Amino acid sequence: MDGAGPTLAFWALSAVTLVAAGGVLVSRNLLHAVLFLILSFVGIAGFFLLLSAEFLAMAQVVIYVGAIAVLVLFAVLLTPAVGRDNGETRFIAPALLLSVALAAVFIFVIHDTTWNTVDEDPRATVESLGTALLGRWVLPFEIASVLLTAALVGAIMLVRSPEEEAEDGLA
C-alpha cells in the first residue's frame, strides 16, 4: 500500500471496529449491543475493501450486517419475556485481567514475527473465487452444504411444538 490514504483509512477503520466491539461489551441495553455489533461488522467489511477483496467485503455486508444482525435483532424483539439488559456478572474483574493478559501476549507475538507479504496484486475476483471453491476446495465446500442441511433438519426438530409432534405420531 502506498500513500497516506490507505494508512489513514486503516487507522480509522481500526478505531471504529475496536470501539464498536468494546461498545458491545459495555452497553447495558441488549439492542444497543446489537447495533454496536453491526457497526463492528461494517468496520471489518472496510478492512476487506482496503485489502482489495471487494467480494469478501460485499459478502461481509450482505451476510453479517444484513442477515445475521437482522436475525439477532428479530430474536431480541420477539422474545419479550426475557430481560433486555446485558447481564451483570461477578467475573468482570478476572475477565478484564485475562483479556488484558491475552492482548499483551498477542501483541508481543505479532510484533515478534516477520510476516510474509505478497508483492503482486492479490485481487480476488469473483471468477477466481468461484474456480477455487468448485476446484481445489470443492470438498470443504460440499461438506459445508451437508452441514447446512443437517443444521436445518436439527433446527426444525428443535422448534416443533408438542401439538405438531402429536399429529406426526398419528400419521
Added chain:
Amino acid sequence: MSDLDIVGPQLAVLVAAAAVLLVDALIPQHRRIVPFVALAGLALSAAWTLSWVARDDYQTAFEGTLSLDKFSVFFYFLFAGITATVVLASIDWVNRAGRGQGEYYALVLTSCAGLMFLSASRDLITIYVALELSSIPQYILAGWGKDNRSSEAGLKYLLLGAVASSILLYGMALLYGLTGTTMLDGIADAIAADGESHRSLLVLASVLLIAGFGFKMAVVPFQMWVPDVYQGAPTPVAAYLSVGSKAAAFAVVLRIFFEALGEGFLSDDWSTVFAVLAAVSMTVGNVMAVVQTDIKRMLGYSSIAQAGNFMVGLAAISVSGEEFTLGASSVLVFLAAYAFTNLGAFIAVIAISQRIGSDQIKDYAGMWKRSPVLALALAFCLVSLTGIPPTAGFWAKMYIFNAGIRADLAWLVIIGVLNSVISGYYYLSVARQMFLGDAEGADRVRVSPSIGLSLGVATLGVLVFGILPTPLISAAKDAAEIFSRQ
C-alpha cells in the same frame, strides 16, 4: 482412481442419512426399519473401507486435502463400529421419545461422516468444516430430550463449542498467516525451512489449537461442559459424545501435531504442554468422579480422566528413531479399547436406568439379583476402564504407559498409575453396590434385543482384545506408520 471412490465410506454414510429421512417421511407405516437402513449404510461404509484395505492402494484425493491412508482407515472402521453400536443402543430410547425417528438417525449418521472426514483431512480448512459437520448434529442431539436438563445440555454444549471453535480458528489463522498454506505438509515444510525464528508465534498457535481441540477431547481445563452435558443429554447421545467426538479430536490432533508441527524444536514445547494437561486431567477427573452419586456424571468425569491417559501418548513424541510413532500408536490402541469399554458401560447404564428409572448409583444396589447378565457386563466394562486384566483396558494402559516410560516421562506414568488406583475405587464401588448391596425392587430387569446385541458386541470386543490384543496393536502400529520420519 476417481476422487469419489476415495470418499466412498463417507458417501455411503451420508446417502444412508438421506435414505433414513426419506423412509421416515414417505413410508411412515414402515418406520421400524429406519434404524436398520442406518445400519445398512454403516455396513456399506465399512465394506467400502475394507475394499480399500484389500486393494492396498492408499492415496490422496481432492488435491491432497483428503488422505486415504492406514491411519484414516483405522478410524473409518472405528467410527463405523461406534456409530453402529450407538444406533442399536438408541432404538428403544428413540421409540419411546416417539418423535423425529428419521431425523435422529440422520443426524447421528451425518455426525459420523463428519468424524470420518476429520480423521482423513490433511488441510486446515477441511479439518475445520469437518469438525463443524461432526459437532453441530451433536449439539442438536444433546438437546433432543427437550426437557430442561436436555435443553440446558444442548445450549451449554453449543455455546462452549462455538467459543472453542473460534479459538481453534484463531490458531489456524496464525499458522496460515505465517506459512501461507493450509495444507499440513506445506506447513511442515515451511516450519522446517525457517520456523525456528518464529518460535513464539508457533507456540501461541499450538496453544490455541490445543485449547480448541481440548474442548472436544474434554481435558482439563476445557472440561466444564462434560458432566452437565453427559447428565442432561439422552444417554445414547452421551455415549456417542464420550467416544466418537473424543476419538476424532485425538485423531486430528495426532495428524496436525505429528505431521505439521512435529519439527523437533516445536514438539519439545508442546509435548510438555500435553504432559502437564495429562497429569492435571487424570487427577481432576478422578478426584471429582469419586464424589459423584449420579452414574452418568461419574462416567463424565471418568471420561475426563481417561482423556488424560490418552494424552500420555501425545506427550510421548520425544521417543526418537524407529520408535518415533510409539506414542501415536499407543493413543490409537487406547482409543479403540476405550471406545468398546465406554460404550459397553453406557449401554449397560441405558438398559438399567430404562427399567429402574434412575441414574443414581445407590439405586444400582443388588442389580446382580435382578439381572445377572447386565450386572456382569457393566462390572466387566468398569474393570476394563480401571485397567485390570483380562480386559482391553489393561493392554491399552500397559501400552500407553510403556510409551511414556520410553519417552522419559516416568513422573507422568507414576501419576497415571496412582490415578488408576483412585479410579479403581469409584469404578469398583459401583460393582460392589451391584453385587453386595440389597435389591430394593424384586422384579427382574429385562433387556430388549437391540440393547442386548449392542451390549454383547461391546463387551465381547473388550474381552477379545483383552485376551488377544495383538491384531489391534499391529493395526494401530501400521496406522501410526504414516507419521514416521526416516
